Amino acid sequence: MTDAWEVDPAYENYIGRWSRLVAPRFLRWLAADPGGAWCDVGCGTGALAHTVLRTADPARVVGVEPSASFAAAARAGADDLRFDVRPGTAESLPAEDGEFDRVVSGLVLNFVPDPAEGLAEMRRVTRAGGTVAGYVWDYAEGMQLIRAFWDAARELDEAAAKLDESVRFPLCRPRPLHDLLSTAGFTGVAVHPLDVPTVFADFDDYWRPFLGGQGPAPGYCTSLSDGSRTELRDLLDARLRRDETGRIALTARAWAFRGTVSR
Numbered sequence: 001m002t003d004a005w006e007v008d009p010a011y012e013n014y015i016g017r018w019s020r021l022v023a024p025r026f027l028r029w030l031a032a033d034p035g036g037a038w039c040d041v042g043c044g045t046g047a048l049a050h051t052v053l054r055t056a057d058p059a060r061v062v063g064v065e066p067s068a069s070f071a072a073a074a075r076a077g078a079d080d081l082r083f084d085v086r087p088g089t090a091e092s093l094p095a096e097d098g099e100f101d102r103v104v105s106g107l108v109l110n111f112v113p114d115p116a117e118g119l120a121e122m123r124r125v126t127r128a129g130g131t132v133a134g135y136v137w138d139y140a141e142g143m144q145l146i147r148a149f150w151d152a153a154r155e156l157d158e159a160a161a162k163l164d165e166s167v168r169f170p171l172c173r174p175r176p177l178h179d180l181l182s183t184a185g186f187t188g189v190a191v192h193p194l195d196v197p198t199v200f201a202d203f204d205d206y207w208r209p210f211l212g213g214q215g216p217a218p219g220y221c222t223s224l225s226d227g228s229r230t231e232l233r234d235l236l237d238a239r240l241r242r243d244e245t246g247r248i249a250l251t252a253r254a255w256a257f258r259g260t261v262s263r
């Protein structure tokens with residue numbers, strides 16, 4: 001099963017709304033000087049690129065995105081002459097050597113077939129002394145909305161184990177991220193946790209985005225028979241704790257990473 005990334009409202013409801021909460025925290029951690037040319041690799045619908053435009057005072061921001069519909073949504077979401085989106089992938093960035101001061105990427109590195117190759121490309125298009133940085137979800141533990149989903153799915157279906165993102169993406173932990181950046185030749189490598197609240201008004205608010213088919217867990221969910229999907233739904237409905245107002249108050253942890261380009 002390949003991961004689908006193309007339907008904008010479904011993506012926003014599933015992950016975009018939470019990535020938009022991580023992005024400002026990530027940028028505060030990065031504490032970049034104003035100005036400069038930024039690249040947002042795998043910009044999707046623009047969660048990170050739009051936040052850079054709004055809060056980091058960049059000279060310009062170029063998004064790179066393989067999905068035409070996500071790229072169109074990213075463009076439509078920012079009426080800003082400093083912003084452009086180019087079609088492309090992390091493995092072959094449509095950019096000149098050293099074109100950018102900062103290359104960032106939110107929730108993408110684990111989806112790049114060869115993350116080391118993706119990082120090498122990000123390094124190539126960053127000037128000496130510039131920064132490459134990003135964040136990925138902590139699928140194994142702190143990304144509770146996805147963790148709860150796979151824990152339930154694995155209880156009901158042995159085949160779900162190999163699709164669980166904590167199994168598919170062992171990179172998304174502090175030590176492997178640190179090692180990958182160090183091996184790629186970056187200096188000043190750092191990895192840092194970023195936690196955001198993910199509060200659902202009710203169970204339907206939690207469950208409906210899994211029916212949108214965007215990303216690994218919704219892709220698995222929509223591949224199930226109606227009966228199996230109902231079983232999974234009912235298990236999650238029984239398991240997720242509500243607060244006194246009926247809300248499901250979870251949290252999501254992302255691991256932010258950064259490194260400096262030295263040549």
Ligand SMILES: C[S@@+](CC[C@H](N)C(=O)[O-])C[C@H]1O[C@@H](n2cnc3c(N)ncnc32)[C@H](O)[C@@H]1O
Nearest residue numbers: 005019042043044047067089090106107108112
């Ligand atoms: C989880 S979404 C993150 C989107 C956006 N950065 C955000 O934070 O909301 C993953 C994104 O990575 C893109 N993507 C998948 N494979 C990629 C690759 N090889 N190179 C660049 N982007 C890729 C997808 O099209 C999608 O937009």
